[in-house]
Amino acid sequence: MAIDLRIEDVEKLYPGGVRALDKVSLTVPEGALVCFLGPSGCGKTTLLRIVAGLEQASGGRVLHGTRDISQLPTHERGFGMVFQSLALFPHLSVGGNIAYALRLAGVDRGRRDEKVAQLLDLIQLPGIADRPVAKLSGGQRQRVAIARALAQEPRLLLLDEPMSALDAKLRESLQVELRLLQKRLKITTILVTHDQREAMTMADLIVVMNKGAIEQIDTPSRIYAEPASLFVADFIGQTNLIKAEARDGAVIVEGAAIPGVALPANAGRDVTVSIRPESLRLHAATAAPANAIRLNVAFVRNVGSQVEVHLNGGDLHLVGSCSPREWPGFSEGDAVAAELPPAACRVFAGHG
Numbered sequence: 236m237a238i239d240l241r242i243e244d245v246e247k248l249y250p251g252g253v254r255a256l257d258k259v260s261l262t263v264p265e266g267a268l269v270c271f272l273g274p275s276g277c278g279k280t281t282l283l284r285i286v287a288g289l290e291q292a293s294g295g296r297v298l299h300g301t302r303d304i305s306q307l308p309t310h311e312r313g314f315g316m317v318f319q320s321l322a323l324f325p326h327l328s329v330g331g332n333i334a335y336a337l338r339l340a341g342v343d344r345g346r347r348d349e350k351v352a353q354l355l356d357l358i359q360l361p362g363i364a365d366r367p368v369a370k371l372s373g374g375q376r377q378r379v380a381i382a383r384a385l386a387q388e389p390r391l392l393l394l395d396e397p398m399s400a401l402d403a404k405l406r407e408s409l410q411v412e413l414r415l416l417q418k419r420l421k422i423t424t425i426l427v428t429h430d431q432r433e434a435m436t437m438a439d440l441i442v443v444m445n446k447g448a449i450e451q452i453d454t455p456s457r458i459y460a461e462p463a464s465l466f467v468a469d470f471i472g473q474t475n476l477i478k479a480e481a482r483d484g485a486v487i488v489e490g491a492a493i494p495g496v497a498l499p500a501n502a503g504r505d506v507t508v509s510i511r512p513e514s515l516r517l518h519a520a521t522a523a524p525a526n527a528i529r530l531n532v533a534f535v536r537n538v539g540s541q542v543e544v545h546l547n548g549g550d551l552h553l554v555g556s557c558s559p560r561e562w563p564g565f566s567e568g569d570a571v572a573a574e575l576p577p578a579a580c581r582v583f584a585g586h587g
């Protein structure tokens with residue numbers, strides 16, 4: 236039977252009445268990488284600390300396989316952790332840091348050097364066992380921290396913003412490396428991040444959190460294409476949010492009727508349409524289809540790999556994007572029509 240991690244109705248009330256988690260439930264399937272993603276203060280670190288046993292939940296339970304581990308001390312859980320606050324020992328060498336974890340894991344002294352070398356190979360930093368930790372770059376230090384966590388052959392790897400201190404380029408390459416390593420080792424992993432790009436790059440499943448509750452649990456592609464709430468649509472990637480009206484099964488946006496759009500069950504008259512920039516289709520105003528909004532081109536930004544166009548019309552501001560090859564070549568000030576393909580529109584109740 237698979238040894239999944241199950242979080243059931245977990246609550247956390249901090250002294251002073253802060254409700255950091257409100258009956259949160261989710262499953263981390265064995266071998267998967269699951270990201271807790273959300274804005275600052277949404278409760279993701281608290282949830283990770285409860286899984287690690289560093290924080291006691293106020294209610295609910297955590298199961299590993301069939302075992303209730305809610306009351307189990309941290310060191311008996313057998314989980315590896317890479318937290319920003321759990322830095323490497325600065326007075327030890329790289330090898331010393333990893334060997335320390337091997338000693339805790341009960342590996343014989345005679346086998347530790349060989350194991351250190353294997354772990355350094357794994358993180359693609361061979362031959363640096365004798366180097367002082369102080370002489371490593373930020374990225375190397377994070378990889379060594381990961382090797383140290385893996386030294387204990389953890390049943391679950393818990394990563395709290397492990398790459399947040401690194402510059403953008405290094406962070407991106409380490410994300411890919413870490414994901415490939417995790418897949419190769421099939422090690423069940425939870426990663427906490429507020430960086431949606433990082434979550435999209437690395438996760439099998441993303442748990443989007445907001446104000447102590449889960450908004451959506453899904454694969455990265457479904458979270459992007461089928462956001463379950465206005466919050467998710469806005470938080471993940473770039474989107475246009477357009478105030479609209481639902482009337483007779485159609486959605487009316489700025490006087491243009493968009494038929495055939497799926498309406499949510501709870502939709503009243505006021506709705507909000509979410510459409511991604513790349514889904515807008517631009518036409519010359521003279522060739523506007525019925526389901527299009529008339530706007531003017533305010534600004535065109537060509538960044539080489541992509542053209543981004545900003546469109547204004549009254550109170551409405553929309554952003555469109557396409558590849559340079561598909562760009563129709565409008566200029567600032569041109570009157571255009573932005574077509575909203577029904578299948579690309581997500582509609583949510585209310586005006587947000």
Ligand SMILES: Nc1ncnc2c1ncn2[C@@H]1O[C@H](COP(=O)(O)OP(=O)(O)OP(=O)(O)O)[C@@H](O)[C@H]1O
Binds near residue numbers: 281
């Ligand atoms: N020890 C504590 N005592 C009281 N309140 C706390 C404590 N730790 C966290 N909180 C509060 O609980 C809520 C959730 O905090 P948490 O650190 O889990 O959020 P987060 O999503 O990880 O945020 P960040 O991305 O900023 O780390 C916040 O409102 C925070 O202020």
